[in-house]
Amino acid sequence: MSLAPMTSALAQDATWVGSPLPGGGELSTGTNWTPVGVPSGTGFFGTSTATGLTNAGNTTLGGFTFNAGADVYTITNNNRLIFTGAGIVNNSAQTQSFANPTAGVSVMEFQVAASAGNAVITNGGNLNFRGTATAGSSNITNSNIMHFVDSSTAGNATINNQFDADFYFSSNAGTANITNSGLMIFHDTSSAANATLTVTGAGDLRFEGSSSAGNATITNGHILTFFNNSTAGNAEITNNAGQTVAFRDSSTAGNAVIVNNGGLNFVQNATGGNATLVTNSGGITDFSFSTGPNNDGRLSAGSIAGAGSYVLGTNELTVGGNNSSTLVSGVISGSGSLVKTGTGTLTLSGTNTYAGGTTIAGGAVSIAADANLGAGGALTLNGGVLQVTGTTLTQLSRNVVLGTAGGGFDIADAGNAFAVTQPLSGPGALSKAGAGTLVLSGANVYTGATTVAGGTLRAGAAGAFSAASAVTVASGASLDLAGFNQSIGSLAGAGAVTLGAGTLTTGSDGSSTTFAGAITGTGGLTKAGAGTFTLSGTNGYSGATTVAGGTLRAGAAGALSAASAFTVASGAVLDLAGLNQSIGSLAGAGAVTLGAGTLTTGSDGSSTSFSGAISGTGSLTKAGAGTFTLGGANTYTGATTVAGGTLQAGAVGAFAAGSAFTVGSGAVLDLAGFNQTVASLSGSGTVALGAGTLSTGGDGSSTTFSGAINGTGGLTKTGSGTFSLSGTSGYSGATTIAGGTLVVNGSIANSAVTVGAGILAGTGTVGGIVVAGGGTVAPGNSIGTLNVAGNVAFAPGSVYQLEINAAGQGDRINATGLATLSGGTVQVLAAAGNYAAATSYTILTAAGGVSGQFAGVSSNFAFLTPTLVHGAQDVVLTMTRNDTGFGPDGGGNRPFVAVTRNQGYIANAAERLGVGNPVYDTLVSATAAEARAGFDLLSGEAHAQGVAVAVGESRLVREAVLGRLRGSLLPVAGGEIAAGFSADLPSSKGPVVMPAPRLDERFTLWGEAFGAHANTDGDGNAASLSRRTGGAVVGADMKLYDSGLSSLRVGIAGGYTRSDFDVDARLSSGRLESGHVLIYAGARHGNWRLDGGVGYSFGETNLTRQVRIRGFGDTLRSERDTDVLQAFAELGYAFRFQSFALEPFAQIALLRVSSGSAIEQGGAAALRVASQDQSLGFTTLGLRAEAQLGAMPLFARGLVGWRYGFGDLTPQALTGFVAGTTPARVYAAQIDRNALVAEAGLDWRVSKATTVGIAYSAAIGERTRDHALKGRLEVRF
Known part of the structure; x- marks a missing residue:
């Protein structure tokens, strides 16, 4: 029971004064305190003449506080001394001692949250801690009774228990350092917490109820016992040699670490929990007296280790739950069994005698000898692995059961071929790891998957691999049949399969798998079951391949073994999946799917028959010396090549009708008397018809067959292509041409x-x-x-x-x-x-x-x-x-060939060249169509087209000058600004002219670069013209007069242009390079503008023509002067608003194009071209607009107008053959009489003196589309 603390309504503090007089050292005497009275609060101690104190009363107070500088006090309690406040607080540097000497009389108690501080307490009576009281950092020697009750704690005290110490309820040992040579008991839910406990001498340490050893560090030098439902918690327990640690009742070792050098016993229903048990040499850990927490003989430990002994009795011990990797080199004995769980590895190296078997349900058990697994019993793998180290242990004769979670063998040493001689049974999966070899010799019947993750899984007998197991061989690992026939559920992975002389049958589970590894050996492969088995590795086995069911598919080129004879059973499929494959031979009645791949068969020289169907867009190649007979309805459309031996038909239509057949030299295509249809036939081998008929050519291709066709059968040529026979054939049946061309350059003398x-x-x-x-x-x-x-x-x-x-x-x-x-x-x-x-x-x-x-x-x-x-x-x-003429020369009713005006002129000239002239001789032997095409090429039309090119150049030069003269429509710094005006319309007064500020300078340098592309369509007589022009014009001008309202500016400009042009239909191309000189002037008055100029262009046209008529061909070249004289003027009136202006305008341009004479060089078709002048002109009516974009000096401008042409708008040239005397006139397509002209551009006034601009212009007419890009720069000063 606990005593309630005695308190007063108001706690009173006092300071000890005492005296050396009798009674002067009694704590319960009020006169020894100041103020007088025994304190109920805190008793303070400083210096005193009385330092040896006693307590004879029943004293309850908050606590004692020893001030700094206090004397050394010794306090002996002869009655009851109870602390309910802070307890003992020692602020001095002295050691303050308390004696509680008399059993049954002396009671010293710390209640509520009181602390023993750092006092030195010697207890011979009763020492109690209650509530949340703590022993602090005191030093306690207990020779009678010491209790920790409620939630009290031993704190960080140093305790020497020599008799009886108890922890009740939720109390704990804190971080105390406790030496126990008496009896120490943890009751209820108390805990040893983080204390350090040492059991010495005859000491007895007990945990009862639901108490816990917590995180304590316990060294047992005598007896340590866990009773009831207590637990070792997370404690670290060391059991010294010859001493005993016992777990009784339903106690558990929890998560403790127990190092056992003596005896560790589990009794009744106790268990090792998840504890780490280390039994050193000489130590014994005995589970035999416990039946486990469920009374079913199943116990556990987190892990076991050490060189000591473990006694199982009849129990099943489960270890490994803490995922640690440990070594047990001692002996595990008993008739019970061992179960390994968790992720760690348990290494067993002792000669174990337990007989109940071993189950590996997690992690691994590592052994080097069979005795490591005990004296007997099966090995059950149910989520774990048996690891075999070294090379000493080479055989396991125990029964092996694979549980639902499966398991495996890790043969660590590459030099060890470890054999399991008994059957593996159960529903689980098998895995093989490690660099060594696992040999299965029993008749294994397990049904789970098999994974070879490393090393080799080898068969030790026929049927050693489970027929129901899906096998995966990882990259770098190997499955070795060792020459024994084996059946498995399926095969996957990327490792190696070594057949030896054995046959591997796979696929019975009906699944679809892919194997990317290599299969080697002299043995064979059988695909069974309904699924698809894909081979994507480089397989080199030489035994037979049988597709008995489902699909055998190629996953890479060359994945099917080139040395293997393949048989595809009825209902089964061999699928190339579009990948080229080579095999030894092909037989059976199933299906072959080529995709887009090529199957090469026959390299083994054997003779086989395939009555199934080959389909796909891929090809078939017959190699080797044997005969390959096709008996099915083959539908593949790729090529068929008979490279060796004989490809024979076994039924009518057995050859794929959509396939192009090639029969190589020495090879034979044998119809065997059956009618066959092929897409085409080529090569130099032999075709044996028998009594059959071969139809070829349906694919429309052109082929040559230089070999021999023999037999009594016939040949039918179909399709649109050409089939050439250049060999000597002896067949005697009919030859029929039903389409295309049959070219016989050899002999088919026996066939009509x-x-x-x-x-x-x-x-x-x-x-x-x-x-x-x-x-x-x-x-x-x-x-x-x-x-x-x-x-x-x-x-x-x-x-x-x-x-x-x-x-x-x-x-x-x-x-x-x-x-x-x-x-x-x-x-x-x-x-x-x-x-x-x-x-x-x-x-x-x-x-x-x-x-x-x-x-x-x-x-x-x-x-x-x-x-x-x-x-x-x-x-x-x-x-x-006959009397048909080239052209219409001579009139009358004589027929002639020429149909156009240009053709007629040149045809007349050509016909008068007469016999012996190459041009005449070529034309007279031409068809009408060839003659007309020849007339077009001979005409020299490009000479006329050059006039249109010169006219196009002149427009670009003219527009550059007019653009400079026109300037800006808006009044800005440096621009041409007309005067402003205002009108008082209501009074009908005339406008008041107000001169604008003089913003531009007198002199201006300017330049414009341009590039243009134009296309002119043909007109039925002349062909289309394509032109590309580039060039630049620069100029300088000055103001001669400027009154503000009126001004006059004059200038001079020069430029260079180059135009490349093509008349593709006439095989003609040319280049015009021109220089340009212009003078110009511009006048302004108010809003009126009049600009004009005169220009002269002097250029040279270089022309290349090709004449190609049947076998005749000339390449002709010429040089010709091309000059242009032009005069132009433009009148406009501007309407200006705040930031926008419009200007209607009218423009006229007059041109005279002068073309010099030329004589072409290059052949009989050369022409002489006369000089001539052509005059034409253009008028344009349109509207211009200009606007400033915001506050920036950026101006957008545009133009739209109608251009009208007049004068000599149809370019022409007067020509004649150099070798003849008859002139011929040739015309180009007419220059558009009406055209839409448009322009859009941007100008940026960089400064008062500088303007840059860019513009796009176009002229779109009935035949011509002319587009140009221009860039402009003006500098004023």
């Missing part, structure tokens, strides 16, 4: 050719020719003879197309049999050249005679007429010059 909708050509030999309506025979390759070992027949609507030249050479058909002509037309394609007035050509000979006639003959020549003569054994063509 039927020409339906296509063309037969070439210089080889055919077995016969039948040309149906719509068919064409065109012998030769250019000019040549087609030989026929048989008969020739032309049906109505057929065509015999032949080429001839001026030398008398022409195409011919030379037949050994009969030529039957039932109609048809002969089409003559004549080459360019100088043809005689009449030239004859033998176009057909038939040793068996000629029967019938061709129905007609036509020619591509406009000026030569063909005729046919049918003889007994031949047909002869004669070409005779």
Whole structure:
């Protein structure tokens, strides 16, 4: 029980005075205090003649305070001394001592928040701390009874307990340093807190109730016992050798660290909790007497370590919860089991004898010998790993169970091949880590996934890998079949698979996986199940590959093993996924999907059949010496290459109809008597038809086959392309041309050719020719003879197309049999050249005679007429010059070819050049279309177009001068400012003229640079013109007169321009470079403005023309003076407002363009160009506007107007051939009579004397679009 403190209504303080007289040292005597009376508050002590004090009364007060400089006091309590305030406060440097000597009599008590301060207390009676009282930093020796009650604390005291010390309720030992040689008990929920406790001698330290060792540091030299529900908390406990620490009842070691050098016992329902247990050599930690907190034989410890002994009894001990990595080198014994949890590693190195087995549920258990796992029992992996170190332990014969969380083996040493001989069972996954090798030899039936994260997982027997397991092999790791056949659920990862001579079957779980590693060995691979197995590594295994189910897909080029024979079962798929692959061979009845990839098969030289379908846009290549037979309905559209051996058809239509086939030298394409269709055929190998027919050409490409086609079957040419046969073929079936061109430059002498909708050509030999309506025979390759070992027949609507030249050479058909002509037309394609007035050509000979006639003959020549003569054994063509003229020269009804004005003039001149002139000879052998195109090129039209270029240049120069004269419409510093005026309209008075300030200077230097691009459309006679002009004009002017209202300015300017122009349709281009000199003047009166000038431009036009007609070609060049004289004037009237002005204006410009003569150099088509003058003019009506933008000296200006042209608006030139005498006039497209002109610009008045500006201008007419950019600078002074 506790005693309530005795207090008065008002606490009284007093100071000790005492005396050496009898009774002068008694604390309970009031006269020994000043003021008189025993204090109820604080008793103060200073210096006194009485320092040995006693207390015989029942004294209750707040506390004793020893002042600074106080004497050394010794206070002996012979009754009751109770502190309820601050307790003992020692402000002196002296040691103040208290004795509580007599058991049953002396009671010294600290209540409420009182402290023992730093007093030295010797207790032989009762020493109590209550409430929140503290022992402070006192030094206490207890030889009787000491109690800490309520929430009191031992503070930082030094306590030597020799008899009985108790902590009740929520009291704690604080940070005290306690030596216990008696009995010390922590009751209720009390705690050892952060104290340091040492049990010595016969000392007994107990924790009862729900007390805790807290964070204390405890050294046990005798007995330490935890009872009831107490806990070791987070204490650090050291149990000395030969001593005992016991956990009884339901107590727990909590999170303590217990270093056991003696005996550590867990009894009844006690457990190690999450404590760190270190049992050193000679120490024993015994769990055998506890049945665990749930009475089920399951105990725990955060971790175990050390060289001492652990006794499990029949219990299951779970360790590792604190995630520490520890080493147990001692012996773990008992019939119980060990469970490892947490993330740390438990290393077992002792010869353990526990027999209940080991479960690794977290982290790792590391061993180097089998005995480390105890005398027997299974190994269960349920979230943890068994680590094997060193190379001594090479085999594990225990049963291994993989729990739902799975587990693994970490074979740390690269030199260790560690074998698990018993089956692995359970639902969990298996992982393999470490640099060493894990060998599985049992018939493993676990169903979880398998991960090879490092080192090697090796099979020790057939079927050692679980057939239900999904296997992942990480990069750098290896799965080794060691030559044993294995089945797994699936395969993924990027490591290595070594088959040896074994076969790996994967995919039975139906999942889709990707393996990016390499599979090597002489063994094979089987893909089973419904999923997709993707190979993306570089695989080099040489055994067979069987796709028994689902899809085997390539994930990279070359991922499929080039040394493997592939079999794709019915319903299964081999998918190249668009990636090129090579395999040893292909067989089966499944599907092959190429995507855009190429499959190369046959390199192993074996003969196989594939009856499945190959599809995709990719290609197929047959390599090697064997025969590859296709029996399915293949639809792939990429190329087929027979590079070696034989590609054979096993059914009608087995060859992909959309594939272009190439048969290499020495290779064979074998139809085996089945009709086949291919997109095209090329190469130099052999085609064996058997009795089948090969159709080729459907893709419209042009190919050549120089090999041999043999058999009794036939050949059909389809499509729009050209198929050339240059080899000697012996097939005897029919040849049919259903489209495109068949060129026979070799021999198909045993096959008659039927020409339906296509063309037969070439210089080889055919077995016969039948040309149906719509068919064409065109012998030769250019000019040549087609030989026929048989008969020739032309049906109505057929065509015999032949080429001839001026030398008398022409195409011919030379037949050994009969030529039957039932109609048809002969089409003559004549080459360019100088043809005689009449030239004859033998176009057909038939040793068996000629029967019938061709129905007609036509020619591509406009000026030569063909005729046919049918003889007994031949047909002869004669070409005779007709009366069709080049142009309209001579009048009358004679037909002519030229259709435009320019064509007509030059055609007349060309025809008069006569036979022997290259231009004439070329034109006379041309078609009408070729002749007209030739007339356009010969005309020299670009000479006329040069006039339009000069006119365009003159506009830019003229606008530069007028722009300078015009100046600004608004009155600003340095500008041309007209006078202002005001009008009194109501009184009808005239305007009052007010001269503006004189803001500009007398002299001005200015310059304008410009660039322009113009396009003029053709007019049906002349072609389009494109012009690009660049240049600059600079000038200087001065004011001759300025009255304020009127002024006069004169100036001079000069410039340079260069224009590059093209007449693309006439293969002509030119350059005009000109210099310009101008004088100008401008007058102002009020708002009226009149500006004008005269300019002269002197330039040279360099022209290059190309003439290309059939085989004729000239490049012609000329130089020609081009001068322009122009005069211009502009009148305007300005309306000015505060920051805005408008000006209507009228402008006129008169031009005379003088073009000098020129003689072209460069060939027979060269022209002579006469000099001439052309006069024209332009008027423009328009409106200008100008506005100042805000307060800045920045001005926007614009113009819009209508320009009208008059005079010689159609540029022309008078030409004639240098080699002839007939003149020819040529015209360019007319310069627009009406055009919209517009301009927009900005001027910035940099200073009073300087203005810079930029502007865009355009002239848009019916044919011409002329755009220009201009930059201007004016400097006044």
